[in-house]
Amino acid sequence: MITDATCTFCGCVCDDIEITVEDNHITDAKRACALGQSWFYGHVADGRPDCLVAGQPASVAEGVERAARILIDARYPIVYGLSDTTSEAQRVAVAIGDAIAGTVDTSTSASHGPSGMSFHGVGEVTCTLGEIANRGDLIIVWGGNPAESHPRHFSKYSLMPKGMFVPNGRKDRTAIGVDVRKTETAEAMDLLFQIKPGSDFEALWTLRALAKGIDVDPDQVQRETGIELVRWQDLMARMKAAKFGVILFGMGLTMTRGKHLNSDALLSLARDMNAFTRFVVAPMRGHGNVTGADNVVTWQTGYPFGVNMSRGYPRFNPGEYTTSDTLARGEADAALLVACDAKANFSQPARERLTSIPYITLDPKDTPTTRHAAVAFTTATYGINTPGTVYRMDDVPIVLRPALTSTHPTDFDVLSAILRRVTELKK
Numbered sequence: 198m199i200t201d202a203t204c205t206f207c208g209c210v211c212d213d214i215e216i217t218v219e220d221n222h223i224t225d226a227k228r229a230c231a232l233g234q235s236w237f238y239g240h241v242a243d244g245r246p247d248c249l250v251a252g253q254p255a256s257v258a259e260g261v262e263r264a265a266r267i268l269i270d271a272r273y274p275i276v277y278g279l280s281d282t283t284s285e286a287q288r289v290a291v292a293i294g295d296a297i298a299g300t301v302d303t304s305t306s307a308s309h310g311p312s313g314m315s316f317h318g319v320g321e322v323t324c325t326l327g328e329i330a331n332r333g334d335l336i337i338v339w340g341g342n343p344a345e346s347h348p349r350h351f352s353k354y355s356l357m358p359k360g361m362f363v364p365n366g367r368k369d370r371t372a373i374g375v376d377v378r379k380t381e382t383a384e385a386m387d388l389l390f391q392i393k394p395g396s397d398f399e400a401l402w403t404l405r406a407l408a409k410g411i412d413v414d415p416d417q418v419q420r421e422t423g424i425e426l427v428r429w430q431d432l433m434a435r436m437k438a439a440k441f442g443v444i445l446f447g448m449g450l451t452m453t454r455g456k457h458l459n460s461d462a463l464l465s466l467a468r469d470m471n472a473f474t475r476f477v478v479a480p481m482r483g484h485g486n487v488t489g490a491d492n493v494v495t496w497q498t499g500y501p502f503g504v505n506m507s508r509g510y511p512r513f514n515p516g517e518y519t520t521s522d523t524l525a526r527g528e529a530d531a532a533l534l535v536a537c538d539a540k541a542n543f544s545q546p547a548r549e550r551l552t553s554i555p556y557i558t559l560d561p562k563d564t565p566t567t568r569h570a571a572v573a574f575t576t577a578t579y580g581i582n583t584p585g586t587v588y589r590m591d592d593v594p595i596v597l598r599p600a601l602t603s604t605h606p607t608d609f610d611v612l613s614a615i616l617r618r619v620t621e622l623k624k
């Protein structure tokens with residue numbers, strides 16, 4: 198039995214799971230939600246070779262040699278993924294990007310990339326999930342559906358827990374949803390603001406204006422947001438009256454019309470509110486260690502994703518150096534894909550380009566992306582098989598306690614071997 202094991206399925210990174218292992222199989226995962234249970238129970242060794250080169254079984258050493266040569270022979274090599282592996286492995290992947298003068302990007306560019314840009318531009322008034330659990334008395338969920346995507350967020354952190362300053366748990370909290378549709382999360386809210394699709398920017402600027410006491414036109418507000426001004430005024434009154442307000446936001450805000458201008462407006466609103474009361478804002482991050490990817494890439498390059506190192510120093514330009522773009526424009530000519538199924542997520546032109554260039558994958562699972570790789574490493578699953586560090590969505594580092602051994606190498610080991618070989622070949 199492994200106590201305090203960590204589930205790395207979503208950004209909550211619950212580290213209170215009790216796992217029972219029998220015969221090298223996970224037979225119980227206490228406290229895990231349905232998604233977490235499928236993550237743990239779905240983990241079965243499938244007997245695939247550690248490495249395939251051009252679809253044929255090969256040794257890891259042969260795979261490393263081929264991978265290193267693909268990367269150093271390329272004119273525009275890219276490193277992508279990184280959100281479902283340890284921060285130790287992420288660090289090595291960024292070093293490879295540096296050694297090959299390549300472009301390093303993570304799945305953040307396809308999810309919370311606009312938030313990453315806003316963190317640079319506006320800043321983030323934030324706190325840990327523990328503070329939310331202990332203090333949050335007004336919880337606003339904007340453009341996200343954590344009831345389905347992060348099932349334990351409400352029970353562990355944001356709605357239900359009894360905290361130091363909210364001793365009655367849910368009874369001490371007001372929950373407000375802002376979304377274009379009624380989701381399962383909306384059911385858990387006290388109030389729902391069902392805004393017009395694509396009107397997050399207008400809604401947020403309405404609230405910013407109300408916070409500052411600026412007159413706004415009621416007809417225009419209703420026309421543009423689909424919500425009467427009086428309701429926005431009521432929301433602002435509740436926000437000002439809260440002792441500790443929290444805005445949790447998802448991709449319904451960041452990946453719809455307005456993108457980083459939406460997240461700029463939301464982060465600015467949270468900052469504005471601190472003139473009246475304590476208010477924080479936090480993105481709902483999806484992958485288990487996507488927050489670690491942002492942290493590691495930022496430590497090493499100064500930027501969170503979409504970083505080009507072809508000139509020997511990092512340059513950041515979303516849209517230019519982000520992977521879906523470098524592929525779709527036919528620029529990337531080799532790729533190192535770490536723990537991601539790029540073919541499942543990218544546009545048709547990007548997928549076609551990926552199919553036409555040599556690429557290397559590291560993944561515990563067999564996916565459409567790994568099946569067409571020039572070199573496909575089957576690696577151990579982080580958290581279940583391998584120790585290391587991941588970052589919870591609130592930037593708190595969590596130590597992994599693996600439950601099972603694996604015969605497959607870890608991402609860290611394979612990436613370290615590729616880095617060594619690339620460095621030797623570059624001399």
Ligand code: SF4
Pocket residue numbers: 204205206207208209210211228229230231232233234347348349350
């Ligand atoms: S909420 Fe997320 S991290 Fe927690 S058990 Fe469920 S899937 Fe795993």
